[in-house]
Amino acid sequence: MIYEVADFRVDPDKREAFEEAILRGVNTVISKAQGFIDCQVKRSIESPGRYLLVIRWETLENHTRDFRESPAFTEWRAIVGPFFVAPPAVEHFEVLG
Amino acid sequence: MIYEVADFRVDPDKREAFEEAILRGVNTVISKAQGFIDCQVKRSIESPGRYLLVIRWETLENHTRDFRESPAFTEWRAIVGPFFVAPPAVEHFEVLG
Numbered sequence: 001m002i003y004e005v006a007d008f009r010v011d012p013d014k015r016e017a018f019e020e021a022i023l024r025g026v027n028t029v030i031s032k033a034q035g036f037i038d039c040q041v042k043r044s045i046e047s048p049g050r051y052l053l054v055i056r057w058e059t060l061e062n063h064t065r066d067f068r069e070s071p072a073f074t075e076w077r078a079i080v081g082p083f084f085v086a087p088p089a090v091e092h093f094e095v096l097g
Numbered sequence: 098m099i100y101e102v103a104d105f106r107v108d109p110d111k112r113e114a115f116e117e118a119i120l121r122g123v124n125t126v127i128s129k130a131q132g133f134i135d136c137q138v139k140r141s142i143e144s145p146g147r148y149l150l151v152i153r154w155e156t157l158e159n160h161t162r163d164f165r166e167s168p169a170f171t172e173w174r175a176i177v178g179p180f181f182v183a184p185p186a187v188e189h190f191e192v193l194g
Contacts, residue, residue: 003139005149023194042100042190045157052102052190060142093139093149097120 001037003093004055004063010083012049018083019043022051025079029072030055035062049085060092098134100190101152101160107180109146115180116140119148122176126169127152132159146182157189 010018022041030036037056044050057063067073107115119138127133134153141147154160164170 002142005139019193026194041193042102043193045099045189045191047188050188051193091144091147092142094142096116096138096140096148097123 002057002060002063003095004053004057005091005093006053006055007089008051008053008080008084009086010049010051011085014083015049018051018080021079021083022053025076026053029076029079033062033067033070033072035059035066063092099154099157099160100192101150101154102188102190103150103152104186105148105150105177105181106183107146107148108182111180112146115148115177118176118180119150122173123150126173126176127164130159130164130167130169132156132163160189 008022019041026039026041030039035058037058039053039055042052042054044052055063057067105119116138123136123138127136132155134155136150136152139149139151141149152160154164
């Protein structure tokens with residue numbers, strides 16, 4: 001089990017539309033992916049337009065291969081990509097302790 | 098209820114000692130702070146020496162005022178601070194949806 005942490009920057013003026021879009025993308029695309037466990041969308045208090053999407057996957061490859069190489073990835077990016085004002089920063093994490 | 102996300106960079110050669118220190122700091126200091134709910138230490142898979150400390154606090158002020166202005170903050174930084182190779186990046190988040 002691993003965590004994907006994706007750091008998104010969007011235009012703060014489009015915040016409401018982005019929040020609707022990301023929740024829709026999670027519900028209609030991400031949550032149906034192979035190996036998806038659960039996820040959380042976090043909105044920054046200090047930096048308007050900054051969001052963290054934190055997804056638990058059963059394996060690293062469920063994200064990097066199964067999801068990213070599927071048509072679902074294109075579908076997902078079509079929903080959220082238009083809001084990005086910088087390339088997303090994505091890393092994977094394992095939990096300590 | 099809010100999340101603090103602290104992004105730490107440490108010397109990868111001191112990874113083992115840092116992991117012991119951060120878990121000890123969480124157990125002996127952070128988890129005893131007013132308003133602390135729970136926390137998680139995440140280790141990056143792609144960037145050795147990068148860690149996210151994610152803490153749930155009852156209120157923003159439990160972190161920014163009650164904890165940071167208490168002697169416990171000095172105690173905590175004495176445990177983990179010596180490992181940092183860059184200033185920690187800390188922001189607070191609320192959960193969407």
